[in-house]
Amino acid sequence: MNLDGEDRLEIAYGVHRADLMRLLMARTGDRTEAEDLLQELWLKVQQQPGGPVENGRAYLFRMAQNLVIDRLRERRRRMERERRWSDEVTDFARAGIEPADRRKTAEDLILDREEIATLTSAITNLPEGARRVFELHKLQGLSHGEVAAHLGISKSGVEKHMAVAMKYLRRALMD
């Protein structure tokens, strides 16, 4: 039975509800959206299958954080689609009679591939040090400490390289 675990996360939610609302407010700057996300978080908590959670507060904070980022990404993708395709619908042959979903899939595929191309070329253009640190940490999943040990540099060196890489990729994605 994992009822026990579910209960604990639900209890943690009750205990930290105000704190979670504060995080969501700080993350979105919009009360309505924060409340909406808090509700979504509650639904997720209830669906959560796993066993007992060690640090309920940290776990819930992470879940909330991920919900915000998912939503951000969705919004950005929607804007991108609209910017690119809204007034060009007539150019897609038979767009009118094609199921909307299928067309969306093709568009998303293109946007995905474009994002991949942008990121890949930005990564390959990074300064050598930043590139190696970025690949080990973000692509191969090594922790900062492991990357530092692997390359024989300090942890703050890893952080500096990561900062260079993230800011460079940010610029590339915003272009």
Next chain:
Amino acid sequence: MTARSNSEKAMLDQAVAWAAALESDDVDWDGYMAWLEADPRHRAAFDSIALVSAAVDDHRAEITSLIAAQAPSKARRRVLRLFTYAGGSIAAAIALMVGVPLLWSPQPVRSYAADAHGSRDIALANGIHVTLSPSSSITVRGKDAGQVELASGEAYFDVRHDPARSLTVTAGSYRISDIGTRFSVNFTRTAFRIGVADGTVSVSSPGSEDVQVSAGHQLLSGSDGLTLSSVASSDVGSWRQGRLSYSNTPLPLVAADISRYSGKAVQIDPSLEKTHFSGTLVIGDGSRLLADLAILMGVEVHSQENGARIGTAAPR
């Protein structure tokens, strides 16, 4: 640097640091919230970094394999090129790479070409920079590189403004002058396109009055003459960033681009020759351009000897 952009830079650094801190097991959530609450711009800075992270995480596998695929191919290309030099076509190779002044010509003439594997940057005299897209070539005449002819393919020009300069770029019977700007010219047997990212140019062609094309506009030739339309400046020459962007562009021109990038002949059914395409294709290694175009346009691709043909989808 202004104080404002300094503080923006500082915020971005803090956002990167917080994003890294949030990856650890023991996060100072209270410190994080306090930082966010201190200034609404902190949120925007953090969002922009979090979006990069999320995008990389989403596509980690594809990015990893693309990077792995890129490294060796560069080395292979270099070897191939060396082989070409050694293999007998030395004169041709030197003519392509360096340019040979023709002795009987009153003016120096140089040719430059980019092969099928990549684009090529060329710095000409007088602050004229040209980027040739794959399988494209230009011929440059005059001491000050005053006449540039695009033989085929696409070239991006970045020309420092200089009122004393007289530069013309020709492509077939099209002639571009009054240049001090950034623009991209595409020319195939059947189609011509110029997109202007910055500044203005003048285009003349037989049977048509001179047309001024300014930033954010493109001039297209089609079966029904010249058409001037708007185009996002950032889409002009976007092939240099790995994308082919089209705004209401005749399909034959799109097909010619795909032929150059994929190295395969692409033909079009006569029924589609007057069709126009708008959208963006990711170049990648060129092999998926045609399939992506087919999805976006709802057309079918039939492979045939030496290439492929685009036709309308069979009725279902």
